[in-house]
Amino acid sequence: MTGRIRVGIGGWVYEPWRGSFYPVGMRQKDELAYVGVQLTATEINATYYSSQKPATFAGWAQAVPDGFQFAVKASRFCTNRRVLAEAGESIQKFVHQGIVELGDRLGPILWQFMPTKRFDPDDFGAFLQLLPASVAGVALRHALEVRHESFDDPAFLALARDAGAAVVLADHDDYPAITGHDVGFSYSRLMRSREDEETGYTATDIAGWADRAKAQAAQGDAYLFYIGGAKVRNPAAARTTIMALEQQL
Template sequence: MTGQVRIGIGGWVYEPWRGSFYPAGLRQKDELAYVGAHLTATEVNATYYSSQKPATFANWAKAVPDGFQFALKASRYCTNRKVLAEAGGSIAKFTGQGIAELGDRLGPILWQFMPTKRFDPDDFGAFLELLPDAVDGIRLRHALEVRHESFKDPAFFDMAKEAGAAVVLADHEDYPALTGHNVGFAYLRLMRTQTQEPTGYAPTDIDHWAKRAVDLSEKGDVYGFFISGAKERNPAAAQAMIAALA
């Protein structure tokens, strides 16, 4: 079965988008609804820095249309630690804060690790065993963004596959571009948008990533986010890729 391709940006609150992506005069409280009407996903960074209330997740879900999904970046307290095997309490706090209120609007959980975090097979394997399959009846899907060259190890890819976790494919000038096994969904983070390009990426590069997403969708859902880089261009890049996919 062919999966669905969802394309988006990071969050929805960013001053330079007002008057460029967002129409002049749009109320800030209506910006998420505008993202929901023009893109198909967003990656939430706020959950990385602090917990949210269940009502907040419920309100986010109400603001967007059917089919739109939120990828949530897991708390930094889960991943930015020396011993990952000791993250159980932080993981439980993160998954138990009310994310299930998103219902079918909940996309993958992004577990992002520091560029200095090296691959320790025993410790990383213990961390993966801590990741829950579901919370409050809502199935969870996990994506791992690792940024150190030591993760170019067959043992890492095997344990990610065994855990059913996707390995994030990052398009970045410094981080390794890792391609994991098929686990039923794929996660792309595209971080090379440039100010001089009206659509962030050159049209040929947009087409390249659109084709890559289509190929990956033959094996499951695909999530693609234009993140960082020339952030002011990210909405235009996402819209260009959605148009290319159409």
């Protein structure tokens, strides 16, 4: 493999995980550190809703071990708009809020679009030109999660490829499963975990996702996140996937 596989969940603050994933009695302020020991990545959800302070990002980075990375969800004010080409100011505010304080724990930025957002080649192309390649000398990687079937279009894939942005593969009942071109890393979001399955997904399904991640890692880093679905099961799904990958080494 030329890249590294990182497997994680969406966020780390979720009450039903207390006692099912987090040990009973664990202090909430210690939960991120526990995620850092058990998994290899997580998405930061808080940045989608509001800006954070540089010290907050620095604290998150200090809580997790070497090799762990955060995927940072971009602000909704960047993506939930009628004209994406007008998002420049919001994008600059987002990337300059202090994400560089994550240091080598900084993974891709996730740009998530509403299911109602349709593909407009000119507008989306203008949006991609607004995404900075770096901030404060730190290289940025961008992942695009589009949820409308109109994006299942070679023109969109070409725009993403030319911008060096990964297209998120969504495992979801309603969203299109779009596979983008190789841009040096891949990003998958798995959203069909089930409550009646102890590990969220069956052992066969998890083995399949692990195999897929290994194949993607031949081209670069591979990020795999279990989010949504039966959320209470997602840490177990991520941990089981990590163990499956370890057994294959």
